[in-house]
Amino acid sequence: MFRETEYFHIGYAQLAVRPALPVYSKLSAISHLDGGDVRWQFEGGDWVYALQLFGGNASYTHQTYLSGYEPLRAKVDQLHGAVVKAMSGNFTFRASHTQVGTTRYESREIRAVNDAISAAASGLRAAGQAAQADLLEAYRNPLDSRNLHYSSLGIDWQPGDWQLIGEMTLLNPNSRMIGVSKAWQMTVGRSFGNITPYVLFSRQDTKTPALTEAAFAAPGLGGLRDELAAVIKRGDLTMRSLGVGVRYELKSELAVKLQVEKLRWNVPYVGNENQGGEEVPRATLVSLVMDFVF
């Protein structure tokens, strides 16, 4: 949860235009936490160590970016974890681990899926196929997860005019529909006075879960199966990005950034397949932003 703070949304505080999408796109939805945290800082030699424990609940709206789909209302309960930092001079190493008891999603489309599953399961039970009905009902609330794990390792190193920022993450949602993903990012910059050119590379690999085919073996469940398979496919955010950019300190507390980023996905489409969604396995993202703080 290292970047799950307001800092995530403060462009000025970032060297690049935005946090690397392949690493942080799955995490940025949680913008707040109702709970508490405690931080303990101690020192040994020239090193400062900090341990932060946190816990709480969160609820937020998860945008789907699919036309016609209702945004998901998400509820995250029993979130807790720890962050350890070791800092010395211009070097910071950090590690974090977070667990979430339950994550629940609710929307019009999920209610429709639940209704379809309940109706089909009732039919199966009436036909004496209780075992298959149980398998099918396990797909009610298909995006929910229990016992989500998230771990990260990161470094910030700023030797002189150079900057190196790196992070590796592992997200295991323990969900029937959302896969385990590993991601990492590396950003390197070099300052020449007020100008800092930088390069960044990041990637995410997602291992998509497989549907329990036996749950959809009964006649008439093919459509539901295909719909859930499509949801799993959309959840595969396997992607990589390579970017270059330059940050210019125009004035005190005012920075202008220009960034060109090449993104490449593994999934055959990104966006709205309901409107004939074009296959966009690659994209070039050009960003010109002005960030300031006051």
Add this chain to the structure above:
Amino acid sequence: MKIISKIWLLGILIFLAESVSAAGEIAVVAHPSVAGGAVSQARLVNLFLIPGASWPDGQVALPIDLKLPSSIKADFYQLVSGRSQNQLRTYWARQVFTGAGTPPVELNSALEVIRKVSTTPGAIGYVPRDAIDGAPVKVLAILPDQIK
């Protein structure tokens, strides 16, 4: 007469050289009660850039900055951390918005820094070397020479 003139001229040159040297030097000063003597470069960075950093005896450090446009401030951070003022602003924006802490207290003049450091246990600051002038502070390092 010529010899006296040359000695006089040499004296003036030596005086000017020392003045230039003193003007460019920065003294890192702390409250007399802080533990230890010389500090490493890494510890100086910790004391000024990590909120809540402490002295070896556990006493919490209170870093004090000179307010910009003091060139002393820019020189100090460049020497100690290698960071420009722009980079520092970015760094502190990150600290503030993650809730980690806020930048050091800023004072307007070297005299104010010395007064604050000398009267506040745990305080540390930086001033032009020639501003110390017998003030009741502990000198931890003279920059750029005594940085390691």
